[in-house]
Amino acid sequence: MTLADLGLFSGVSQHGNFARLKDLIPTRAMAPSSKPSAWQQGAPITLPASYEFDGESRPTEQFLEDTDTAAVLVLIDGVVRYERYLLTGAPDVQWLSMSVTKSFVSALVGIAIEEGHISSIDDAISSYVPVRPGSAYDGVSIRQVLQMSSGAGWNEDYSDPGSDVWRLAAVMAGAGTADDFVATAAAQSEPGTVCRYNSGDTQALGALLTRATGRPLSDYMQEKLCEPLGMESPSYWAVDSAGMEMAFVGLNMTARDLARIGELFRNGGTWQGEQILPAAWVADSVTVASPHLEAGRPWVGGHTIPLGYGYQWWIPSGDRGEFAAIGVYNQFVFVDPASRTTIVKLSANRRYGLSEEESDNREIESVTFLRAIAAHGHAGAVA
Structure with a gap:
């Protein structure tokens, strides 16, 4: 079975599949940390x-x-104040995080730069990844790819079986390889001028990491994130027919372990006193650096979205400093530094992708909902 066989974006219930994807499609396992770190439990709060x-x-x-x-x-303050599971969710269930995966990939790029595997964020990604001359990623900077501003042609309309996101899904099902997809992508716009949400960009970053480090993504993540962050449970990364990780969508992790990427970024890249990720990288990752990245400018499918974009992180409008890793079907790792809050919401919204309408996808509503939880929880914690 492949992701394409699950009946995604068709209205079919998916909570049974998302909870056991490691049993349905090929994955590469990542072990828990040798020094797992359980979350401290605090006084319970309620949801609004x-x-x-x-x-x-x-x-x-x-x-x-x-x-x-x-x-x-x-x-709140790194302490669990509310935890609830429904449907097939459970503390030990590795859920398909969808595009929340992209934010982990961004962190790995930052680590690879710090370690010298990648010389500069302004290097051309084609200096590391073989691409066809004149294709979308030829001469495009790593920074532009991180910002979903590569200029590569892309259609992320999940309701259109002919869209690029579905073509990439077909690649993962064995119709070619992810590396071939990246190498032959076609250019559409001038790099650095349009933020067009593009899962192909993240797959290109995955190719960058494997080429620059000489290691599979899951192997690098095992050492650089799973181990130092004290992951408590095994994690799984879906792979294509050639064994390449689905860098744009494939991580399967528990809610408790997904929360660690939010807390790592909330704390400026530090974890229990150790600097895992450069503080400057964290700050740049969750900052809107150019006008075309501002809320209301990024394109998803055929419409713009009222969120800004950083390095594979979404940035809600306003000056509060929130940021979020977001995946289809309403997967979220939402961080509100002002209230010292990190929230994970895992879902299988069966109406997601039936159209591009907010009434089906509930994405912006989810951000509003998570903001309400952060405000309510902080008020309760202060009280």
Whole structure:
């Protein structure tokens, strides 16, 4: 079986699949840390009973049900204050994180630069990754790829079986390899001028990491993130027919372990006193650095989205400093540094991708909901 066989974006219930993907498709395993670090448990808080969206009050429980929520985990000051599982979710379930994977890849790029495997973020990615001359990634900087601004042609419309995201899914099913997809991508716009959400860009970053480090992505992540962050459970990374990790979508992790990437970034790249990731990289990753990256400018499919973009992290509008790793079907690692809050929400919203409408995808509503949790939880923690 492959991802393409799951009936994604068709309205079919997916919570049974997302909880056991490692048993359905080829993956590469990553072991728990040799020194696992359990989260400290704090005084429980509640979720807000409702939240405001689109000019109306909406009940929390209905939203959790409508989006097929499997897990909600809330940490304040690195302490678990709320943890709940529904449907097939559980503390030991490795859930398909979808594009939350992209933010882990971004962290690995930062580490590879710090270690000297990559000379500079402004190097051309084609200096490391073989591509066809004149193709999308020929001469494009790593920075532009990180910012989803490579200029590569891309259509991320999940409701269109002919879109590029579906072509990449077919590659993962054995119709070619991910490296071939990256090497032959076609250019569409001038690099660094348009932020077009492009899973191909992240797959190119995955190719960069494997070429620069000489190691599989999962092997590098095992050493650089799973081990030092004290991962408690095994993790799994889906691979293509050639054994290349699905850098754009393939991580399967527990909610508790997914929260660690949020906490790492919330704390400026430090973990239990150790600098895992350069503080400057963290700051740059969650900063809107150019006008074309500002909220309302990035393109997803055929429409713009009211979120900004950094280095494979989404940045909600406003000056509060929030950032989020977001995956389709409503996967979130949401961080609000001002309230010292990290929230993981794992879901299987069966209406996701049926259209490009917010009423189906509930993506911006989810951000609003998570903001409400952060505000409510902080108020409860202060009280």
